[in-house]
Amino acid sequence: MAATRLPVGAPVPAPAPPSPAHGAPVVLLGWVTARLVVAVVYAATDFAGRSLAWGDLALYEFWARQIAATGAMPDGVTWMYPPLAAAVLLLADVLPGPFGPGFVALVLLADLAVLLLLLQAHRRGSAHPAGMWAWVVLVPLLGLISWARLDLVPVVFAAAALLLAARRPALAGVMAALGTSAKGWPVVLGLLFLRERRWLAGALVAGTAVAVASTLLLDGTWTFLRNLSGRGIQVESPMALPWTLQQALGTPVDGDFVNGTYEVLEPGAAVLARVATLLMLVVVGLGLWLSRRRTPALRWYVAVVALLATSPLLSTQFVLWLVGGAAVAAAVPGPDGRLARRTLPLVAALVLLTHLTFPLQWGGLVGDGQLAAASLLVRNLLLLGLAVWLLVAARGGGDGATVDVPAREAPVGG
Numbered sequence: 001m002a003a004t005r006l007p008v009g010a011p012v013p014a015p016a017p018p019s020p021a022h023g024a025p026v027v028l029l030g031w032v033t034a035r036l037v038v039a040v041v042y043a044a045t046d047f048a049g050r051s052l053a054w055g056d057l058a059l060y061e062f063w064a065r066q067i068a069a070t071g072a073m074p075d076g077v078t079w080m081y082p083p084l085a086a087a088v089l090l091l092a093d094v095l096p097g098p099f100g101p102g103f104v105a106l107v108l109l110a111d112l113a114v115l116l117l118l119l120q121a122h123r124r125g126s127a128h129p130a131g132m133w134a135w136v137v138l139v140p141l142l143g144l145i146s147w148a149r150l151d152l153v154p155v156v157f158a159a160a161a162l163l164l165a166a167r168r169p170a171l172a173g174v175m176a177a178l179g180t181s182a183k184g185w186p187v188v189l190g191l192l193f194l195r196e197r198r199w200l201a202g203a204l205v206a207g208t209a210v211a212v213a214s215t216l217l218l219d220g221t222w223t224f225l226r227n228l229s230g231r232g233i234q235v236e237s238p239m240a241l242p243w244t245l246q247q248a249l250g251t252p253v254d255g256d257f258v259n260g261t262y263e264v265l266e267p268g269a270a271v272l273a274r275v276a277t278l279l280m281l282v283v284v285g286l287g288l289w290l291s292r293r294r295t296p297a298l299r300w301y302v303a304v305v306a307l308l309a310t311s312p313l314l315s316t317q318f319v320l321w322l323v324g325g326a327a328v329a330a331a332v333p334g335p336d337g338r339l340a341r342r343t344l345p346l347v348a349a350l351v352l353l354t355h356l357t358f359p360l361q362w363g364g365l366v367g368d369g370q371l372a373a374a375s376l377l378v379r380n381l382l383l384l385g386l387a388v389w390l391l392v393a394a395r396g397g398g399d400g401a402t403v404d405v406p407a408r409e410a411p412v413g414g
Helices: 024-044 048-054 056-070 083-094 099-123 129-141 152-163 169-182 185-192 197-217 223-229 238-248 269-290 296-310 316-330 335-342 344-360 370-393
Strands: 255-258 261-264
Touching (some): 024 099, 056 083, 083 099, 083 169, 083 197, 099 129, 099 152, 099 316, 129 316, 129 335, 129 344, 152 169, 152 296, 185 197, 185 269, 185 296, 238 269, 238 370, 269 296, 269 370, 296 316, 296 335, 316 335, 316 344, 344 370
Antiparallel strands (some): 255 261
């Protein structure tokens, strides 16, 4: 049916109210139910993977106590976080009760914050409901590790930076700076808003404030940069694909724990780690250039997928970056959102296979298990396939719609 042409100067009709199937009570009930299911399954099932998923909380507590006692960042090589991560750990430590539940409660609040931002955009009529439902479903598919690691915190800030960009650009810039201060990868957001002065001003002011305050208050604020520089090829990374295939075919792979992660120690791995870092920068830049006429949300999604597909590091919790990018991009109305929504089944498969790899099959993966390697191989091939598909599909122009501003239909012939 042809679109109805509106008379010149006629008011644009208000967006239709959300249907009951996408109302706040239903969405919130879905959010609570999905997370309760994960809690019940992990609590009722006695398996080694539960302690693996929960295990880093003891390290986080140790770091928090060390920071509080010494006034300095942790001195071990496993500390690889920007300064705001320390603030999150200290906050969890001062909450009443044990550290672990306090930390999980904080991350759950961050999880809920993303949903509320997506729900608010939907209620204004400027977001597709698939975005919030993707967030409701995909985060729990990763299991307990979603809330037992720091990574949901920067995901929240990155999502807020995109969802608020059209209406509150200065605040959006602040959110991006805070996300980068918790874990470095949201810095890529700055490349999407180079021409937005208020966005950049907010980011620069907030980033400078965090940098100055942390440098004055804590010794060793920037040691994490040195620790990051010596990383190799993590076994879960797509860059380890040749050795993952080798193990899946039955030949053991030499590897060991280095700087807190299990890395490939086969000949050529160290050289590939250096090449992979350069490749990652090139591919992310290519993705941003190819998608330059697309919406910021879709461009962010493309960049995150490109980063994960080419990074020498890919811990399980990094997949939450992909989930956040997919959910926000899927909320965009118009062609860009439809493109992102077509990827959601593939993203769900990626998340489930990641959960299967860690913690469920982790013992087999680091112990030369063929089935575990085969699961990881499939996951990484799907991730590479998603990256290639997005790079190709994101070329050209979109409709210019954003999550925050309702898209208006162009008149017939326009």
